[in-house]
Amino acid sequence: MLRNHFETEHNLFRDAFRSFLDKEVVPHQEEWEDAGVVDRSVWRKAGEMGFLLPWAEEEYGGTGLKDFRYEQIMCEELAAINEPGFMIPLHSALCGPYIAEYGNAEQKARWLPGIIRGERILAVAMTEPSAGSDLAGMRTTAVDKGDHFVLNGSKVFISNGLLADLVIVAAKTDPNNKHAMGLFVVERGMEGFERGRNLKKLGMKSQDTAELFFNNVKVPKENLLGDAKGGFFYLMNMLAQERLTNACGAVAGAEAALNATVDYVKERKAFDRPVAHFQNTRFKLAEMRTQIDVAQVFTDRCVMDHNQKKLTPEVAAEAKLFTTELLCKVVDEGVQLHGGWGYMWEYPICKMYANARIQRIFAGTSEIMKEIISRGMKL
Numbered sequence: 001m002l003r004n005h006f007e008t009e010h011n012l013f014r015d016a017f018r019s020f021l022d023k024e025v026v027p028h029q030e031e032w033e034d035a036g037v038v039d040r041s042v043w044r045k046a047g048e049m050g051f052l053l054p055w056a057e058e059e060y061g062g063t064g065l066k067d068f069r070y071e072q073i074m075c076e077e078l079a080a081i082n083e084p085g086f087m088i089p090l091h092s093a094l095c096g097p098y099i100a101e102y103g104n105a106e107q108k109a110r111w112l113p114g115i116i117r118g119e120r121i122l123a124v125a126m127t128e129p130s131a132g133s134d135l136a137g138m139r140t141t142a143v144d145k146g147d148h149f150v151l152n153g154s155k156v157f158i159s160n161g162l163l164a165d166l167v168i169v170a171a172k173t174d175p176n177n178k179h180a181m182g183l184f185v186v187e188r189g190m191e192g193f194e195r196g197r198n199l200k201k202l203g204m205k206s207q208d209t210a211e212l213f214f215n216n217v218k219v220p221k222e223n224l225l226g227d228a229k230g231g232f233f234y235l236m237n238m239l240a241q242e243r244l245t246n247a248c249g250a251v252a253g254a255e256a257a258l259n260a261t262v263d264y265v266k267e268r269k270a271f272d273r274p275v276a277h278f279q280n281t282r283f284k285l286a287e288m289r290t291q292i293d294v295a296q297v298f299t300d301r302c303v304m305d306h307n308q309k310k311l312t313p314e315v316a317a318e319a320k321l322f323t324t325e326l327l328c329k330v331v332d333e334g335v336q337l338h339g340g341w342g343y344m345w346e347y348p349i350c351k352m353y354a355n356a357r358i359q360r361i362f363a364g365t366s367e368i369m370k371e372i373i374s375r376g377m378k379l
């Protein structure tokens with residue numbers, strides 16, 4: 001289906017980003033997958049090309065393009081090449097905005113230029129071993145000691161956990177109020193800040209996902225973002241954009257899985273005919289085509305609403321729920337239509353299947369999305 005919300009400048013941006021991926025990412029994907037992490041140098045290259053935080057003000061080195069369609073394009077192109085580890089959206093559309101939105105002028109001047117150049121890689125650490133969906137149940141604490149806070153606790157499943165130079169850590173700041181938490185920027189090298197091993201996962205092999213430990217880490221007050229008790233609100237406020245980012249990548253991932261499957265079933269023969277000629281195959285593919293087109297229209301509309309600051313948390317949750325569930329369905333059908341070859345790592349559909357599964361879990365599970373949507377219905 002023809003999409004109509006991109007202008008010429010977006011198409012040019014897409015071409016430039018795609019060429020960058022072809023040159024700097026695609027040739028390294030296997031190597032990064034084996035290493036369990038992408039090479040730091042690619043972040044700098046992306047920074048040099050202006051692909052990191054393009055929305056940031058020029059005074060910090062950004063290009064001031066406050067248009068979510070650029071983020072959407074990057075999500076789509078990364079999904080199209082099935083690269084789960086080089087998480088530009090996490091850096092640019094999830095973590096960077098915390099600093100731009102809640103950081104003061106000094107903090108922005110201190111951090112944003114390095115972040116935009118790809119010299120300082122970002123991560124956000126909310127989840128703990130015993131608290132994921134229930135963020136208010138987190139146990140990490142930050143105690144006010146006058147000119148600094150002392151952080152104690154641990155976080156788990158943190159994307160960019162090994163590469164990150166600046167980690168935005170959520171920690172409780174008032175034992176009498178479970179929603180009182182602050183967002184602290186913990187820097188590489190701070191005493192007491194340690195990282196665990198690179199966690200072994202079902203998919204997303206090139207993404208470094210780690211456990212982080214904070215043992216009496218002294219975080220200067222200058223590293224607190226906004227209000228020491230406002231962090232919960234800040235997280236909730238940003239999650240709508242995070243979920244839209246997931247949706248953008250999920251629809252593009254579904255499209256890529258459909259394309260890979262269509263190519264395969266046209267080539268593969270069974271009972272003297274291409275697998276594509278069986279009615280079951282055609283019907284399954286037709287269903288996927290239809291559902292992806294519908295999901296794309298909805299997602300594009302959400303992007304335009306978000307540009308106008310009209311995207312509600314409920315609709316962002318609908319987008320994440322629908323598109324990530326669809327992605328998982330499409331990759332599953334895709335593997336089925338590939339037969340045994342679909343289970344082989346050398347086939348893109350196999351990696352797509354493994355990479356997709358987390359989409360229904362992170363950034364809020366499908367069940368939590370339903371909670372948010374139903375709350376909006378005042379049930």
Ligand SMILES: Cc1cc2nc3c(=O)[nH]c(=O)nc-3n(C[C@H](O)[C@H](O)[C@H](O)COP(=O)(O)OP(=O)(O)OC[C@H]3O[C@@H](n4cnc5c(N)ncnc54)[C@H](O)[C@@H]3O)c2cc1C
Pocket residue numbers: 123124125126127130131132133134156157158159160201204209358361362363364365366367368371
């Ligand atoms: C690869 C990967 C990368 C990640 N990256 C990050 C990151 O960078 N930063 C970060 O902070 N976190 C990250 N996460 C964590 C992720 O966001 C959490 O795993 C997710 O929010 C779910 O939390 P949980 O794992 O504790 O599951 P739980 O909250 O324990 O949920 C278990 C089950 O219970 C269900 N459930 C929970 N509450 C309810 C409810 N109220 N109603 C109905 N069902 C419910 C859930 O839907 C789920 O099915 C990552 C996770 C993975 C695996």
